[in-house]
Amino acid sequence: MNGPAPHLPRLQPYDIGHERYVALLHPETAFWSLVDKDRVEAELCGSELAERFQAQAARFAQEIHALRFELKPSGVYVNPTERCNLDCTYCYIPDTLRRHGSDMPAERLLGALQRLKEYFATVMDGGEGARKPRLIFHGAEPLMNREALFAAIDLFQDDFAFGVQTNGTLLTDAAADFLMQRNVSIGLSLDGPTAPITNATRHTWAGQGVHQHVLRAMERLQGYGSWSVITTCTTENLAHLTDMVELFHRHQVPTCMLNAVRCTLSGARGVKPADGDFARAFIAALERTHELYRETGRKLVVANFANILLAILAPTARRLMCDISPCGGGRAFFALAADGGLFPCSEFIGLPAFEGGNLFTDGVAAALESPAFKEVTGRDVDKFEPCASCPIRHFCGSPCPAEANEMNGGMEKTGAFCQFYEEQVRYALRLIADGKSDDFLWDGWDQGTETVFSAC
């Protein structure tokens, strides 16, 4: 086979397991194309496609560079308490903190939000119609410190777009009404379609299950637009992911995530599924969501997969910032611990070496420049193998740095689910080949985007 004309960028063939198409990728710019197998050699040797890509390559390279290295923070994850009423198998926060930790007092939480507001005013455009910084109360379990949380939401509702990620057990009618009336985005967690499966990994300190509590919380949120449910995928629920999405669809969940368990702390590694098993179960669940959409006209968006599709179709429209390198931790967002400690991401709370400073004594700007943050924001898939030679490295991002460092021995290691990500990308490209990708994204996903390349 001849190579491309010298002035054209080299496209890499990538087998996506499709009967008709092979992908030709330009990894550096995250450019992709799907080419009839009979035309691959001709396209590789130079063609209209390559010429057209060449004309845009510098623009695409700049776009990816800006996405990877030039963002300013626009979101913060705030832990208003160290405590949690649950003892989930895979939690990334050490159990001593969750069991014996303390709350951030209300006045201190309000003071923290004032400082965060002042910080974001220095890096985000203000004014009429401008995007607000996003502030997500996170855990541990944020509703363990409900009074302080709600006071903060009321006082700062004009300054932040708020979200709350909760285990759902403390989301009473009154709490749900408070949050919905204020347009707060709400995230829940449920790990199984039945109580024994959920309760295998999510339970109280006394071992009591939480399944029914979360189902009741889901019923309270039906009809509300801005809510989602996370399922953490482990060996305990892998065989039930299809049942899981059926339950979510039945409960009118608009968005869910079927997340790979993060193996940052050792407890999670005991329930880590094998990549191949996970990929098969995950794709079967995605196929079931598609069947349900075809049957009912109502989508259940699986957000972590939708984000892989976005990474391919519109790289800058990503919603999740785990699947890009460097990840969003410490640059698109950061995390505030209940003691004022600043971390690149919630996943690092519990790893003291990654504390970049304290909000009250050092401030955000100093933390962003700290060695602890730089270690995370400096993790670049272009600089270590096998990622540096992987053609899908800018669709996947090799998540997650906390996991790579703690489980695999360093920042310049892959995360825990390399093969799983490859299978997701192949499946996403097959859906694009078959014209089905929009069925897996929320309606109007491309509003506000501009088409900058098209060939079909």
Place this chain on the structure above:
Amino acid sequence: MKATTQVTSQATTAQQAAVQPTQAAAPAPVIASRKSCNPDGIGLSHYVLMDRKAAK
């Protein structure tokens, strides 16, 4: 206090009629596309808000 609003689109389509499969067109020999926008994603694996409109 802000008024309660529904901020994502999926829930509003709850009772739509079943979707008919798209008519198969002749396969294109080459498929490629790319869209662009101002990046504003801040989600992580423990939290996501997918709809860009909802983030305003």
